Amino acid sequence: MILTTSRLALREMTEQDVPELAAILQDATTMTAYEGPFDDAMVAAWFKRMRSRYATDGFGLWAVTLREPGSAGTGSASAGRMVGQCGLTVQRVMGEDVVEVGYLFNRAHWGQGYATEAAAACVEYAFENLGAERVYAQVRDTNLASMNVAIRLGMTVRGRFVKHYRGVDMPHLAFAMDRPARTAE
Numbered sequence: 001m002i003l004t005t006s007r008l009a010l011r012e013m014t015e016q017d018v019p020e021l022a023a024i025l026q027d028a029t030t031m032t033a034y035e036g037p038f039d040d041a042m043v044a045a046w047f048k049r050m051r052s053r054y055a056t057d058g059f060g061l062w063a064v065t066l067r068e069p070g071s072a073g074t075g076s077a078s079a080g081r082m083v084g085q086c087g088l089t090v091q092r093v094m095g096e097d098v099v100e101v102g103y104l105f106n107r108a109h110w111g112q113g114y115a116t117e118a119a120a121a122c123v124e125y126a127f128e129n130l131g132a133e134r135v136y137a138q139v140r141d142t143n144l145a146s147m148n149v150a151i152r153l154g155m156t157v158r159g160r161f162v163k164h165y166r167g168v169d170m171p172h173l174a175f176a177m178d179r180p181a182r183t184a185e
């Protein structure tokens with residue numbers, strides 16, 4: 001287990017999570033900001049990249065599971081099932097390699113505060129465990145739900161940039177928050 005919050009547990013993704021990963025990455029609505037759903041090869045590449053991030057960086061997007069019995073259902077077939085991904089990755093933002101918090105949840109689990117809860121814990125992990133001075137969230141300028149998560153985390157917009165992804169120019173906002181003074185060394 002990487003970390004827990006009151007309602008959630010975050011752990012590394014494994015091969016067993018690939019069907020749930022596909023349910024997220026192959027949902028057209030969920031993937032609007034990514035220019036549409038992924039095919040199987042893209043899901044496999046995403047999974048492989050995450051496993052290699054764990055190995056090389058020690059962190060990546062982790063599997064988010066529900067701790068509550070009856071929600072994901074401990075003791076049932078759905079126990080420990082991944083309801084979303086949230087975690088930290090190194091990303092190139094405005095010409096700099098930075099630590100980013102990322103969050104993508106299964107649509108059935110939107111609107112319950114899970115993304116903000118998981119992301120807040122990841123941001124704290126970055127400050128406390130990785131020694132990060134600043135954590136970013138890069139958000140496509142059309143992705144209001146994601147912006148609202150960044151705002152709820154306490155982030156502010158630090159810049160605008162264009163990302164080139166899947167053959168499309170995508171204007172993005174660089175949200176970020178700085179390490180609080182109380183955790184400074």
Ligand SMILES: CC(C)(COP(=O)(O)OP(=O)(O)OC[C@H]1O[C@@H](n2cnc3c(N)ncnc32)[C@H](O)[C@@H]1OP(=O)(O)O)[C@@H](O)C(=O)NCCC(=O)NCCS
Pocket residue numbers: 029030031033103104105106109110111112113114115116117138139140143145146149
């Ligand atoms: C981005 C994404 C994770 C946000 O999901 P979300 O459900 O809107 O965000 P949260 O989990 O923080 O939930 C917040 C909502 O839950 C509500 N909520 C309900 N119960 C709650 C509780 N106990 N605690 C906190 N919030 C609660 C909040 O009021 C808020 O509702 P609102 O959206 O109507 O204002 C989701 O839209 C997603 O997966 N999108 C696709 C992938 C993506 O684009 N990722 C970002 C890439 S930059």
